[in-house]
Amino acid sequence: MGYLFDPNNWEWLVTSNNFEFLFEGFLVNLQIALIALIFSLIGGLALALGRLSRNKLLAFVAGLWVDVWRNLPVLLVILYVYLAMPASWREAYEDAAPAFLPDVLQTGRVFAALLALVLYNSAVLAEIMRAGIQSLDRGQSEAAVALGLSYWQRMRIVILPQGLRRMLPATVSQLITLNKDTTLVYIIAIEEVARRGRILTGFNFFGGVQAPLLQVFIVIGLMFIVTNLGLSRLSRRLEIREQQRTGTTVEPVSGLEDQVATVQAR
Amino acid sequence: MSSWLELLTDNFGALASGFWVTLRLVGGSFAVAVVVGTLVAALRIAPSNWLQRLGGVYVETFRNIPLLVLLFIAYFGLRRAGLPINTWTAGIASLGLYTAAYVAEVLRSGVFAVSRGQIDAALSLGFDQRDTLRRIVLPQAFRTVISPLGSITIAMIKNSVIVGGAVAINDLLKEARIIASRTFETEAAFFWAAVGYLLVTVAATVAIRRLEQRYAIRR
Numbered sequence A: 001m002g003y004l005f006d007p008n009n010w011e012w013l014v015t016s017n018n019f020e021f022l023f024e025g026f027l028v029n030l031q032i033a034l035i036a037l038i039f040s041l042i043g044g045l046a047l048a049l050g051r052l053s054r055n056k057l058l059a060f061v062a063g064l065w066v067d068v069w070r071n072l073p074v075l076l077v078i079l080y081v082y083l084a085m086p087a088s089w090r091e092a093y094e095d096a097a098p099a100f101l102p103d104v105l106q107t108g109r110v111f112a113a114l115l116a117l118v119l120y121n122s123a124v125l126a127e128i129m130r131a132g133i134q135s136l137d138r139g140q141s142e143a144a145v146a147l148g149l150s151y152w153q154r155m156r157i158v159i160l161p162q163g164l165r166r167m168l169p170a171t172v173s174q175l176i177t178l179n180k181d182t183t184l185v186y187i188i189a190i191e192e193v194a195r196r197g198r199i200l201t202g203f204n205f206f207g208g209v210q211a212p213l214l215q216v217f218i219v220i221g222l223m224f225i226v227t228n229l230g231l232s233r234l235s236r237r238l239e240i241r242e243q244q245r246t247g248t249t250v251e252p253v254s255g256l257e258d259q260v261a262t263v264q265a266r
Numbered sequence B: 001m002s003s004w005l006e007l008l009t010d011n012f013g014a015l016a017s018g019f020w021v022t023l024r025l026v027g028g029s030f031a032v033a034v035v036v037g038t039l040v041a042a043l044r045i046a047p048s049n050w051l052q053r054l055g056g057v058y059v060e061t062f063r064n065i066p067l068l069v070l071l072f073i074a075y076f077g078l079r080r081a082g083l084p085i086n087t088w089t090a091g092i093a094s095l096g097l098y099t100a101a102y103v104a105e106v107l108r109s110g111v112f113a114v115s116r117g118q119i120d121a122a123l124s125l126g127f128d129q130r131d132t133l134r135r136i137v138l139p140q141a142f143r144t145v146i147s148p149l150g151s152i153t154i155a156m157i158k159n160s161v162i163v164g165g166a167v168a169i170n171d172l173l174k175e176a177r178i179i180a181s182r183t184f185e186t187e188a189a190f191f192w193a194a195v196g197y198l199l200v201t202v203a204a205t206v207a208i209r210r211l212e213q214r215y216a217i218r219r
Helices: A007-014 A018-051 A056-070 A074-084 A087-096 A108-134 A138-146 A151-166 A168-188 A193-202 A213-246 A257-265 B002-010 B012-044 B049-064 B067-080 B087-113 B116-124 B129-166 B172-183 B186-215
Strands: none
Touching: A007 A018, A007 A213, A018 A056, A018 A108, A018 A168, A018 A193, A018 A213, A056 A108, A074 A108, A074 A168, A074 B129, A074 B172, A074 B186, A087 A108, A108 A151, A108 A168, A138 A151, A151 A168, A168 A193, A168 A213, A168 B067, A168 B129, A193 A213, A193 B067, A213 B049, A213 B067, B002 B012, B002 B186, B012 B049, B012 B087, B012 B129, B012 B172, B012 B186, B049 B087, B067 B087, B067 B129, B087 B129, B116 B129, B129 B172, B129 B186, B172 B186
16 A cells, blocks of 8 residues: 555656656557547448348348457457458558558558457447347338338438437447557557556666556556546437437447446436 | 368367366456446445445446556556565456446346336335345346346456456467467467357357346346
8 A cells, every 4th residue: 555655656657758658658549449430430330231231141241240250359359460461451551541640550550450440349330330220110211111212312311310329329338448448459569558558667767766557557547537437428418418309218239348328328 | 271170189278278267267257247246236226325426436437447457457556566466366356346347337227127116016015125125126127137247248258358468367369379479370370269259258148048038027
């Protein structure tokens, strides 16, 4: 306990630029999460529509794809994609990465991390979207058919706007999970916050003073707790607003770690 | 494909030992998660405002912190602070305490899903508070939470990989990585590890579906 409350250990964090070093790493995590989220949403929508397609073969393939990827541990996926990815892909990414990204995000290994996170999260989001779409009353789709709308019109005008709104809370929960999962890319030596924490505490500074490892990781943990709490607050707000606007409650989406948020709302 | 099978037979001992380590890790953490999760859920529905808040702080802390960071705190952090914690204790405690936050939330939602009328009816029939909880509320609450508890268990099985990624415990993925770096057969080694994990998650899914069919209440 003495170690935890020793003021010197906490002071160490704000001396020189230790805290900035960590915080810059944390921003890398947030950026990875944001980029992965955007591509996962696109991929997830495609997979959900594929799984709901009337084409039996397409539905089967999409279903199998989704079930395999979302049932694998995400760390395994990250390591596998990293080790199995041909060097030419990484080089192609390094060439193609837009210049406005920070240097860390322009390295080839980040491509492996992003691809792995998108493979996993698009599968999870596909299931959330499917549940959102399927929770709609059949009559909605039938009415749209009766009005003479084509498949794409039906999806774009009637089904998706309602279905996607219902999946918002579950999506935010998944975003929180994704946010936490970005620390896992430390294993392929991307310099994000967990890796930076290890770097910072890996060697003894100035004349044998040991870096306060416990404090460093408590601070890293707090960064995530604050961000994720903010996200879940936002989600709760949106949910309540939605309920007031439409007078309906959100159907829970099953099969996910973070469905808790939706169960709770009922 | 034949070389893949060969890799499995050549390294069966290592993979099986990793699989067994993963199962033990999952089993131990599950026990911690259920016990602590129940206690935290009890705090969350306690009549005292302070206890409720305490439970809330637990849930929000452990649900929002990355498991990897929790493991670094529990293992390297505590060791640096002078507490000689070993890898298994740190691994099971971290995974268990992390999962307990989710278990607590599900149990709480299960209790709240039992309608108020049930409780009123029990009380008016002369059940006391304890018996109402034990005989009326909890049996029904348990049935509504089977499915979400199942999803949490499956997520925990997948999260057990992170323990091996952070501290020196040779679980299934770690064994596969060792094999991959020795034989350069990355695809085959990871394929068998993935099969191992899918085996556990699919078995858990089937078991949960059975339980659900027997006990669950559809609301």
